[in-house]
Amino acid sequence: MQKKQSSSLLYFFGALGGLLYGYDTGVISGALLYIDEDLGLTSFTEGLVVSSLLVGAIISAAITGRVTDKIGRKKTIIGAGILFLIGALAAGLAVNVTMMVIARVILGLAVGCSTTIVPLYLSELAPKEKRGSLASLNQLLITIGILSSYLVNYALSDAGAWRWMLGLAVIPAVILIIGMIFMPESPRWLLTVGKEEQARAILRRVRGEDASINEEISEVNKTAKEEEGGMKELLSSWVRPALIAGVGIAFFQQFIGINTIIYYTPITLENAGFADSAAILGTVGIGAVNVVMTIIAIRFVDKVNRKTLLMAGNIGMVVSLIVLSTINLLAPDSTAATWAIIVCLGAFIVAFSTTWGPVVWIMLPELFPASVRGIGTGAATFALHGANLIVSLLFPILLRAIGISYLFYIFAVIGILAFLFIKFFTTETRGKSLEQIEEDLRTRSS
Numbered sequence: 001m002q003k004k005q006s007s008s009l010l011y012f013f014g015a016l017g018g019l020l021y022g023y024d025t026g027v028i029s030g031a032l033l034y035i036d037e038d039l040g041l042t043s044f045t046e047g048l049v050v051s052s053l054l055v056g057a058i059i060s061a062a063i064t065g066r067v068t069d070k071i072g073r074k075k076t077i078i079g080a081g082i083l084f085l086i087g088a089l090a091a092g093l094a095v096n097v098t099m100m101v102i103a104r105v106i107l108g109l110a111v112g113c114s115t116t117i118v119p120l121y122l123s124e125l126a127p128k129e130k131r132g133s134l135a136s137l138n139q140l141l142i143t144i145g146i147l148s149s150y151l152v153n154y155a156l157s158d159a160g161a162w163r164w165m166l167g168l169a170v171i172p173a174v175i176l177i178i179g180m181i182f183m184p185e186s187p188r189w190l191l192t193v194g195k196e197e198q199a200r201a202i203l204r205r206v207r208g209e210d211a212s213i214n215e216e217i218s219e220v221n222k223t224a225k226e227e228e229g230g231m232k233e234l235l236s237s238w239v240r241p242a243l244i245a246g247v248g249i250a251f252f253q254q255f256i257g258i259n260t261i262i263y264y265t266p267i268t269l270e271n272a273g274f275a276d277s278a279a280i281l282g283t284v285g286i287g288a289v290n291v292v293m294t295i296i297a298i299r300f301v302d303k304v305n306r307k308t309l310l311m312a313g314n315i316g317m318v319v320s321l322i323v324l325s326t327i328n329l330l331a332p333d334s335t336a337a338t339w340a341i342i343v344c345l346g347a348f349i350v351a352f353s354t355t356w357g358p359v360v361w362i363m364l365p366e367l368f369p370a371s372v373r374g375i376g377t378g379a380a381t382f383a384l385h386g387a388n389l390i391v392s393l394l395f396p397i398l399l400r401a402i403g404i405s406y407l408f409y410i411f412a413v414i415g416i417l418a419f420l421f422i423k424f425f426t427t428e429t430r431g432k433s434l435e436q437i438e439e440d441l442r443t444r445s446s
Helices: 002-039 043-071 073-092 097-125 128-157 162-167 170-181 187-192 196-207 213-225 230-234 240-255 258-271 276-300 306-330 335-353 356-367 370-425 434-445
Strands: none
Touching (some): 002 043, 002 162, 043 073, 073 097, 073 162, 097 128, 097 187, 128 276, 128 356, 187 196, 187 213, 187 370, 196 213, 240 258, 240 356, 240 370, 258 335, 258 370, 276 356, 306 335, 306 356, 306 370, 356 370
């Protein structure tokens, strides 16, 4: 019983960085309504405050993979927690736009770090038959973090207390830092640096005494001997298909338009005629749907092929966007259009949170060989945050220029392209050990 409890705690703290990512991503949507009044935001500075987090995330994602391959997964997660703590304090105390932007960049450094390392850490700890559901804990805590931020925003909306909205992220940051101090290192990383006895002890803790640990260690050691690691290995011909697939699914996850909904749902609902508090309350409903559907996804993510889930999600999201856009064009400013926005945004969230939300975070570390898993996942998350930055910067500008209907038509087209990419450029990873996936990659290239 004790072993099961300790391993559950291990997975929880491993995924806690996802909660902070979700909170800091979602909280700005409600806080913007009041930051605008106190700091005097323009359309440009509004986009800058939102997107500055992504600038930091891009920088961090570019270097975190190499760092974590050098110093390990545990120390990297603790470093992310410290950055979350500093960024939350600075954002809550910001007295002008410049300070707010700097605080958001620091939070972005933490986000880029956590989105690179958390899925990787969970994936390396989990047994192959449960890797999907356990790695999905990252996405679940992201959605819980987003919902928590929406609830905080709603609770503090009457007072307009945006400083508390942003500053409360300090609490989970402290929990993450303290919790990870007592958590073990990734056993697969320990094996790559020659610390087999430590790795064996951790695997016993996670798998149990009767697990086939010797076979697992043998597989890791066998593949490690065949690789060099580093950027040269990542760009080699045999790893390139994994790099293309990883960067592609990361890029499309953001370009489908999910974070325009997370960031700008209150503003979108305001444009549809909702008052400030009602607009924020609408986001609470969206956040709740996100959490519930992610929990459902965890139950079947290891029973259905990854590619099947992603393509099904594309169909659901594309249909939602087309219906929303068409109704809004045919009956603008009507009650029907208002309800269409709410229903279709909800349907979009259902489709995303059961497929692209958890599955992309599961697949990213699965795709890459052990020697470049950190740097490869970092390259993919670099693309993810780069796409997120482009979308979040352009969304408010395009929303004003062409309207929500034509903008969501564009996202629908991108969803169709994502469907084709999954069909032709990705490989199935469900039910295989990380070493089997790596061996398949090597076999296909040769």
